[in-house]
Amino acid sequence: MKAAVLGSGSWGTTFAKVLVDSGTETVMWARRSELAETITRRHANPDYLSGVRLPSGLRATSDAAEALDGADLVVLVIPSQTLRENLRGWTKLLPPDATLVSLMKGIELGTAKRMSEVISEVAGAGPDRVAVVSGPNLAREIALEQPTATVVACADVDRGAQVQRACTAPYFRPYTNIDVVGTELGGAVKNVIALACGMAAGMGFGNNTTASLITRGLAETSRLGLALGADPMTFAGLAGLGDLVATCASPLSRNRSFGERLGKGESLEQAQAATHGQVAEGVKSCRSVLDLAERHGVDVPITRVMESVCRGVIGPVDAARLLMSRSTKSE
Structure with missing residues (x-):
C-alpha cells in the first residue's frame, strides 16, 4: 500500500511519520522544494517539528504528481480554508479509486460545508471514498511517540479498515466508525x-x-x-x-x-x-x-x-x- 500526504505542516509531517512507522510506503508533498529536500535528506522538518527525527523511509517532493503517482491513500492535511482551491489543482492527478483521507478540522467559510463534503464535491468522489481521521491528536506528542488513540471514520467499512491498517503504529491506535x-x-x-x-x-x-x-x-x-x-x-x-x-x-x-x-x-x-x-x-x-x-x-x-x-x-x-x-x- 502506498500513501501520499499532501501537506508538510506539523500534523501532516507527523501523520506521514505514523504511516511509515506502520509499514506504509509514504511520499509527502511540500509546497517548497527546499523543505522537501530537507525532509528527504536530513530526515527532519525544522520548520514545524524541530528536534524530531523522521523515518529514513519517508520521502518528500514538491511535485504533487510525483507524490500522487500510484497512491492507494491520499491524505489531505492543509489549512481547511485552502482545501477547495488546492484540491482543484490536484483533482486530475488523483488515482481513480484512491481513498481520500481528511485530516483537516474545520468548516468551509461561505458554504458551511464539512471538509469531506468539499472533497467529494471538488474531486467528484462518492462519500464512501472519503475517510476522516480525528481525535486527541496533538502533533508534537505523537511525533515524540507518546501513546494516543484516534478515530478513522468512513461510510465504507472496508475503506475505513484499510486506513486503520495503514496507520496502526506501536504508539498510535486508530479505532473505526461510520459516523463521518x-x-x-x-x-x-x-x-x-x-x-x-x-x-x-x-x-x-x-x-x-x-x-x-x-x-x-x-x-x-x-x-x-x-x-x-x-x-x-x-x-x-x-x-x-x-x-x-x-x-x-x-x-x-x-x-x-x-x-x-x-x-x-x-x-x-x-x-x-x-x-x-x-x-x-x-x-x-x-x-x-x-x-x-x-x-x-x-x-x-x-x-x-x-x-x-x-x-x-x-x-x-x-x-x-x-x-x-x-x-x-x-x-
Whole structure:
C-alpha cells in the first residue's frame, strides 16, 4: 500500500511519520522544494517539528504528481480554508479509486460545508471514498511517540479498515466508525471551544471555568451534531470529548494558546503574529460553525460569543459577561 500526504505542516509531517512507522510506503508533498529536500535528506522538518527525527523511509517532493503517482491513500492535511482551491489543482492527478483521507478540522467559510463534503464535491468522489481521521491528536506528542488513540471514520467499512491498517503504529491506535458527520463536527467545533478556554485562562480564571466551558461546549457540539444526523455516542468518544479535552487543556494547542493571548489583552493581530505562521483554525471556524448552526436553527452560545470576539466586536470581559448573564434553565 502506498500513501501520499499532501501537506508538510506539523500534523501532516507527523501523520506521514505514523504511516511509515506502520509499514506504509509514504511520499509527502511540500509546497517548497527546499523543505522537501530537507525532509528527504536530513530526515527532519525544522520548520514545524524541530528536534524530531523522521523515518529514513519517508520521502518528500514538491511535485504533487510525483507524490500522487500510484497512491492507494491520499491524505489531505492543509489549512481547511485552502482545501477547495488546492484540491482543484490536484483533482486530475488523483488515482481513480484512491481513498481520500481528511485530516483537516474545520468548516468551509461561505458554504458551511464539512471538509469531506468539499472533497467529494471538488474531486467528484462518492462519500464512501472519503475517510476522516480525528481525535486527541496533538502533533508534537505523537511525533515524540507518546501513546494516543484516534478515530478513522468512513461510510465504507472496508475503506475505513484499510486506513486503520495503514496507520496502526506501536504508539498510535486508530479505532473505526461510520459516523463521518459527528467525527468532523467534533474536530471543527472543539477549536472554537478551545479559543474560549484559552481566553478564560488568559484572564486568570481557573479549572472550574475551563471545565464549565468544556462541558457546555460539548453540549452545543452535540446539539449541532444531532441536527445534522450524527450519532450522539460519537461525542462521548475520542473524536468528541477526547479531542475537546486535549485541545482545550494543552499549551501545544494553537487554538488554546491564541485564546490565552486574547485573554491577556493582546489584539487579534498580535495573537496571530505570535503563531509564527501556523493557523489557529478556530479563529476562522467561529464564523463557519455559527453559519452552519444558524442554518439548522441550533443555539451555540459559546461559538456566537467567540465569533464576536474574533471579529473584534467585543472583548474578553464582555464575552464572559454575556455567557454568564444567559437565562438560567434546566441542564
